[in-house]
Amino acid sequence: MKKPKVAKAITVSLVEDDPGVRANLASLIDGTPGFKCQAAYPDGPSALKDIPGNRPDVVLMDINLPGMLGTECVRRLKTIAPDVPVLMLTVYDDSEQIFKSLMAGATGYLLKRTPKDKLLEAIREITSGGAPMSRQIARRVVQYFQDVSQIAATPQRAPEVETLTEREQQVLALLAKGHAYKEIADLLNIGFETVRTYVRTIYDKLHVHSRTEATLKYLGR
């Protein structure tokens, strides 16, 4: 044994349709101490068939595969080998591709123009529990959260609901859960007739004519 220092090389499998890029990546990886390119596949199906047996430490996946898209390939791979981390490689920094990949189960996301040393570092990082991303990608991911919070912060319930009085909102909440008037009366310790009165004013204010319509407005559809 030459170098017992390298306890174990990180094994990498490639999925990349371009033969040139594939060869380059393979030689980069094999040419770096501590890394080993275990396999290289030109398409999704062959990767899916082989990888579960190979169990590489990391999969580098091109996103723009012909036939089966990289995102779809990731999704299937994660169902048959959930433990294998996948690092997406792509020329696109387009949000949609990023989110599709992440939701499909990718653990990291790098642009192809990432320099070689950063790529190797990212492979190391992904095996040690990280989630390497190019800075552009990270920015988009963060941006996504801020966009989502705008949506999530607005439970989308019709604004009229806010104009209801405290008591009316309580009644509406119970109404929307499907409670009968009698039950609502008991729960709020008020009379049956009072509940009916509230229901009427709620309907007036919400411009609806049935419990279900009110419920939908309350829930924001």
Add this chain to the structure above:
Amino acid sequence: MKKPKVAKAITVSLVEDDPGVRANLASLIDGTPGFKCQAAYPDGPSALKDIPGNRPDVVLMDINLPGMLGTECVRRLKTIAPDVPVLMLTVYDDSEQIFKSLMAGATGYLLKRTPKDKLLEAIREITSGGAPMSRQIARRVVQYFQDVSQIAATPQRAPEVETLTEREQQVLALLAKGHAYKEIADLLNIGFETVRTYVRTIYDKLHVHSRTEATLKYLGR
């Protein structure tokens, strides 16, 4: 001028309640060429009052501020100075804090045990359009996407709904929109009584006893 080489230092403002940590950070920043600690605040309110005028290139924000929480401080800061990127600093790598911060508008998120050189690199990165995160943080963010996709993919509607007949599901859909039996009958070109029959079997299958309960099951709450 001593060093015209440094075109312009990156100006940093700190929000950190611990005087010791604050002093350490300030001296680290001021002691590094190319960085300038513009201001250091012990709490949220003073930062909010001052920062819009100062316009630092980056704000380093402790998440655990007494009084006003760091996340809340970020939220307000972003409303009055949306362009100033905020880098959260915290001892917690707890998911909830991370997402609150990101949704509030933080651009990066580092753990306090991040080494000094990485911290400085992160500050540089954030000013050049990145979104620096500790690797643990990045992992959690990626994990979040995968969790969310599971939820988003499952409209969460009660599984019983799937056991309903085609026709029953059509009726239920209209029922859930608040249509009266008569309207449903007209829309589906069937008789009023037929609708009532469907409603009965739907209720039976969903184990409910009212339109609203059925609607809630249909909508997955």
Add this chain to the structure above:
DNA sequence: CCTGCCATCCCACATTGATGTTAGGCGGGC
């Protein structure tokens, strides 16, 4: 052929819901 499931329809009856009208008590503001 018989059985089961689906889609369709009808009758009857009790309950609940939707809507109109009216009204007393209470706390604020003008």
Add this chain to the structure above:
DNA sequence: GCCCGCCTAACATCAATGTGGGATGGCAGG
């Protein structure tokens, strides 16, 4: 003091819904 909004409540009436019976024809499988 008077008016207004909110919480409370009662009576009346009709429409809509919930629930119990059956019934017919079609179509797939055994």
